[in-house]
Amino acid sequence: MKRITIQEIATFCKRKGFVFPSSEIYGGFAGFYDYGPLGAELKMNIKEEWWNTFVRARDDVLGIDACTITQHAVWKASGHVESFTDPLVACRRCNAKHRADHLIEDALGISVDGITPEQVNEMIAKHNLRCPRCGGELSSVTTFNLMFKTFVGAVEDEAHVAYLRPETAQSIFTNFKLILDTSRIKLPFGIAQMGRVYRNEISPRDFLFRMREFEQMEIEYFVHPDKINECPYLTKEILDYKLNVYSAEMQKCNKEMEKMRVEDALKKGIITTAWHAYWLAVFYRWLVDLGLNPERLRIRQHLPEERSHYARDTWDIEYLFPFGWKEIHGMSNRSDYDLKQHMKFSGKDLSYFDDEERKKVIPHVIEPSQGVDRLFLALLIDAYTQEEDRVVLKLNPKLAPYKVGVFPLVSRDGLDEIAKGVYGRLKNEFTCFYDEKGSIGRRYARQDEIGTPFCVTVDYQTKEDNTVTIRDRDTKQQIRVKIERLEEVLRKLIRREITLKELG
Numbered sequence: 001m002k003r004i005t006i007q008e009i010a011t012f013c014k015r016k017g018f019v020f021p022s023s024e025i026y027g028g029f030a031g032f033y034d035y036g037p038l039g040a041e042l043k044m045n046i047k048e049e050w051w052n053t054f055v056r057a058r059d060d061v062l063g064i065d066a067c068t069i070t071q072h073a074v075w076k077a078s079g080h081v082e083s084f085t086d087p088l089v090a091c092r093r094c095n096a097k098h099r100a101d102h103l104i105e106d107a108l109g110i111s112v113d114g115i116t117p118e119q120v121n122e123m124i125a126k127h128n129l130r131c132p133r134c135g136g137e138l139s140s141v142t143t144f145n146l147m148f149k150t151f152v153g154a155v156e157d158e159a160h161v162a163y164l165r166p167e168t169a170q171s172i173f174t175n176f177k178l179i180l181d182t183s184r185i186k187l188p189f190g191i192a193q194m195g196r197v198y199r200n201e202i203s204p205r206d207f208l209f210r211m212r213e214f215e216q217m218e219i220e221y222f223v224h225p226d227k228i229n230e231c232p233y234l235t236k237e238i239l240d241y242k243l244n245v246y247s248a249e250m251q252k253c254n255k256e257m258e259k260m261r262v263e264d265a266l267k268k269g270i271i272t273t274a275w276h277a278y279w280l281a282v283f284y285r286w287l288v289d290l291g292l293n294p295e296r297l298r299i300r301q302h303l304p305e306e307r308s309h310y311a312r313d314t315w316d317i318e319y320l321f322p323f324g325w326k327e328i329h330g331m332s333n334r335s336d337y338d339l340k341q342h343m344k345f346s347g348k349d350l351s352y353f354d355d356e357e358r359k360k361v362i363p364h365v366i367e368p369s370q371g372v373d374r375l376f377l378a379l380l381i382d383a384y385t386q387e388e389d390r391v392v393l394k395l396n397p398k399l400a401p402y403k404v405g406v407f408p409l410v411s412r413d414g415l416d417e418i419a420k421g422v423y424g425r426l427k428n429e430f431t432c433f434y435d436e437k438g439s440i441g442r443r444y445a446r447q448d449e450i451g452t453p454f455c456v457t458v459d460y461q462t463k464e465d466n467t468v469t470i471r472d473r474d475t476k477q478q479i480r481v482k483i484e485r486l487e488e489v490l491r492k493l494i495r496r497e498i499t500l501k502e503l504g
């Protein structure tokens with residue numbers, strides 16, 4: 001089946017009210033997108049799932065919500081002022097600026113992740129690469145810092161520089177001691193945060209894939225430095241879980257990715273630490289549970305030259321987008337890099353006192369980092385299904401913007417009054433959409449297209465026996481249910497504890 005292209009999904013999102021180009025009445029703003037009514041619901045549901053699963057349901061993870069504007073000292077210590085850069089080339093004729101590695105990838109159709117500035121210059125010269133916009137000659141490469149700079153207070157000088165955070169992680173490290181002191185949580189434990197981040201991407205592209213303002217959901221998971229291979233949560237179920245694995249070695253040797261049990265990846269030394277393996281499996285499985293096709297997921301290890309300045313080892317969870325395998329989730333072993341840097345620059349003690357050993361240690365960190373918008377995009381692409389003349393958005397019911405469509409078969413003979421009563425009731429628990437306009441077939445199709453998993457219809461039989469039909473978006477099957485049982489049945493259907501078939 002032909003997959004939807006990124007341009008088509010952007011058009012669909014705009015047409016149905018999921019996502020709009022930001023300030024479109026002024027021509028839009030590259031790299032910025034606004035979520036419309038349906039998109040805002042879907043995005044909130046994704047975030048809620050993440051927060052419920054990884055913060056509320058776990059005893060070992062605490063959540064925080066920190067500022068998005070952060071002082072210069074934080075980013076100096078973290079290494080971002082120095083190293084959070086992308087390679088940039090400019091056109092000598094039209095002055096357009098291009099991200100150098102993307103320009104090479106687009107021109108030659110190869111991946112050059114982690115390429116050095118010297119290699120960029122060599123490749124541009126060797127292949128006589130020109131400006132994609134006007135064909136002009138390109139400058140040699142420089143580096144461009146991706147952080148948005150601002151000034152805090154009335155004075156705009158270097159002493160008042162601050163940055164819009166480019167990752168949520170740093171405020172977890174800067175709050176580490178306060179969280180330890182106020183919560184008295186013990187290692188191993190995680191601190192989680194979700195929120196907006198900002199990156200001045202040189203060339204934002206591919207719709208929600210590369211934006212300048214987006215959201216992250218991150219966990220910094222702290223482990224005793226000597227216990228990075230002692231993960232009590234590596235149960236048999238997780239060890240047996242199969243992942244598509246694409247290690248640095250496989251990439252170097254031009255091998256294909258391999259489907260592998262987590263335990264085998266650990267035994268073969270492909271994934272080097274137990275905690276890294278655990279979190280990779282947990283997030284991979286979470287993404288599959290949310291609805292992503294497991295065949296379109298893989299974990300890919302960064303090549304050494306590709307790694308961020310803070311990372312000892314990094315694996316991305318990649319999704320097979322219509323434009324190729326791309327990262328939707330980054331997971332680095334940040335070791336004790338960040339805590340040590342902040343200790344050095346702030347002069348404060350950010351160690352953890354181990355009660356058993358009676359000594360101070362600096363914990364090591366595994367960081368599962370999930371982009372909200374890239375996940376939103378992948379889920380939409382995966383759910384988008386063309387069925388003959390109509391589109392069905394097969395979203396996991398728990399993520400769908402509306403859970404239930406409520407219709408009277410016709411808007412007369414009192415059916416509309418009963419349907420409005422049903423709608424009023426269901427609205428207390430589920431996001432619902434009431435519709436009495438057009439043929440019933442058209443109304444079903446409209447809900448299918450925006451992913452509403454169930455539609456409840458009031459018809460003439462309702463007046464006789466107080467039953468309504470529930471229709472399933474994916475199978476189109478319908479069953480009759482007493483109105484008083486609707487909430488209970490819909491609750492189970494949405495949680496996928498039961499199917500309509502089993503009820504019928």
Ligand code: GAP
Nearest residue numbers: 167169209210211214328329330369370371374
């Ligand atoms: N704290 C680690 C960190 O920020 P990252 O790989 O740079 O790591 C993590 O980002 C996630 O944030 C990515 O996997 C992706 O989902 C999302 N992300 C990164 N840059 C993005 C961009 N320009 N637009 C949309 N999402 C982005």
